[in-house]
């Protein structure tokens with residue numbers, strides 16, 4: 193996890209660990225952990241979660257899409273307000289771990305309004321394909337790119353993380369930031385990451401995770417479960433979508449569980465780096 197520590201103040205990065213990919217019970221997810229999960233995956237027969245609610249897996253994608261349709265116009269403002277700007281530091285640390293260079297060809301899945309793509313290009317990256325299932329988010333990203341004067345080195349693609357519309361062995365790096373917890377079948381999305389990476393390619397995922405400091409956990413729980421939906425109501429007039437976003441964080445596997453899922457997708461050298469005491473975590477792995 194080269195460089196992550198360099199970029200953030202110590203208080204923001206509390207813990208660095210390499211995981212040994214333990215086995216864990218993940219309920220419905222764990223049953224689909226092989227690389228062949230597409231064969232065994234039958235969404236109709238399965239349940240999934242939408243925040244704290246249990247729903248039919250087939251309904252999840254539509255519900256998630258409607259959340260991001262609703263939040264798209266206020267997404268960047270709300271990100272700054274909700275995280276007090278700290279998401280920018282997390283994303284900088286993420287890009288630092290990626291270590292962009294002019295020959296690097298990146299796919300950023302669930303790239304939304306383009307934060308990761310822009311930081312990648314600004315840090316010397318070669319080419320980025322932003323793939324997102326939601327056109328409203330992509331369109332805001334395109335506008336931002338024009339405003340920033342970024343006209344080359346970036347492609348925008350409408351597509352699902354579970355079925356990426358790109359050939360195998362294509363990219364030097366695969367990033368996904370705050371997206372994967374919204375995906376119906378995360379195993380399938382990880383398997384897709386493995387497929388589209390070329391051998392030697394780097395997988396990086398930035399996602400909310402389990403807070404590892406008890407005192408911080410209490411404050412964070414109170415803040416996220418009460419203040420964030422309230423902020424969503426006041427600023428974006430949409431308490432429901434922001435409640436989903438908070439609940440989906442609680443549902444997401446913890447650091448070790450998610451590391452196991454990455455390992456099960458066939459990626460190697462799986463590691464993670466906690467940011468801000470585990471509020472967010474960078475997961476790193478390689479296609480060998």
Ligand SMILES: C[S@@+](CC[C@H](N)C(=O)[O-])C[C@H]1O[C@@H](n2cnc3c(N)ncnc32)[C@H](O)[C@@H]1O
Nearest residue numbers: 260302303304324325326329352353369371374
């Ligand atoms: C919380 S936003 C993160 C956006 C951006 N990566 C960032 O860090 O600011 C999650 C994004 O994931 C996208 N998304 C959700 N489910 C997806 C899926 N199955 N495939 C591709 N993108 C998806 C949403 O449309 C949304 O743009």
